[in-house]
Amino acid sequence: MNNRNRGKNTGDDTLFGSEKQVSKLKLAVEDMQYLLSRDYPEKAASDLVGNRYRLKTRQIQALRGMSASDVQLHNRQLKHVDISDLKEKTIYLDGFNVIILLESLLSEAYVFEGLDGCIRDLSGVHGTYKRVNQTLRAVELIASFYRKNHIQKLVWIFDQPVSNSGRIKQLVLEYAEQNRLNWEADLQFNPDKFLAESSGIIISSDAWILDHCKEWFNLIGYLISEENLSVNLIKTK
Template identity: 70%
Template sequence: MNNRNRGKNTGDDTLFGTGKQIDKLKSAVQDMQYLLSRDYAEKASSELVGNRYRLKTRQIQSVRGASASNAQIQNRKSKQLEVSELENTTIYLDGFNVLILLESLLSEAYIFQGLDGCFRDLSEVHGTYKRVNQTFSAIELIAKFYQNSKVQKIVWIFDKPVSNSGRIKQTILDFATENNFNWEVDLEFNPDKFLVENAEIVVSSDAWILDHCKNWFNLIQYVMDEEKLAVNLIKMF
């Protein structure tokens, strides 16, 4: 294994590590909620808010991820399932979304809880996925959830065009075979559309998926609570 992780970027402690900055971000999210609820476009809203509070690029990114309109929040909350409702079901994971978020969380990067209750990070995959020191630990956390929740089957969906998606698919399949888990891993050209059209229950923090899916489960919240993980968490509300 290499020495890579998905921890903080240089300067993140300055952007997110003080009460003054966090208060500013919370105010920005409130303003974004107001604008989005009145049908302002997300890009225009984030530009207005970013200018008003003089936010840096990564701060704007965190605010956009945490924000939603009143209608979006209500819609997402109405489709959220409890762990007690998952027994004997099939769960579809938005593979890179879930895996990278867990890797970031375990790497002590800043994690942001949005108005919809979901958690998001600031990591991005620019066409290539690279394993990090925390990858296997992240997969093990999914395994604990799988066993404790008595889910019948987990289907991981990864972006086929992303380089190394085939490698992480094989890594997960090998792990599932070794442990006799009922896991499936598929590569899709348009995973977001696939998940919305084919999954009864989705695990993702992607806003578009949450808006259009049938049902979803907040796996990151579950893992944090069950494992009592120490997290650099910022609640953006």
């Protein structure tokens, strides 16, 4: 057993732990939304806003995750489905996006609610996925969601190029077999494109996927309230 988790980085309490820093971030998100809605490129907008509020690198990363243009927000809202729409459906889940976010959240890392209502974190896969102490708990939470809402089938999509993607796929399939869940897991070279083009309902908080998919559901937001999870959540409003 390893002792890894996806908790806070050193310095995150300084960047996100005070009312002053959170207030600054909220103002920055407002400015960012204004600029994105007037077609400023994301990089230029975040540089401008970052300089204005003297944001550090991780604060800018959070700012980008929380921000979107008016058009993006409107379109994402139109495509968001309710929990009642999931019954007897096949759902496609953005494997690394969801599991790493849950691992971060369960490790008490800071997570951020975007203007679109999606929760995002500051970690990610950098070529290699490593299982952590919270991995199994993350899978259990997804299983609980799957059972409660009578989902017909859940298809996990993982990035084939990521090292250890085969291992996490195996873990998910073994868990499903032991618990008699109708789950599939698939490795894709371009999972974002695959999910965006899928005809099913998507679970992801990846902005590009949300902008391009047909329908999506906000699983992390649902789990936080349904399972009453304790989270270090920074909200935009």
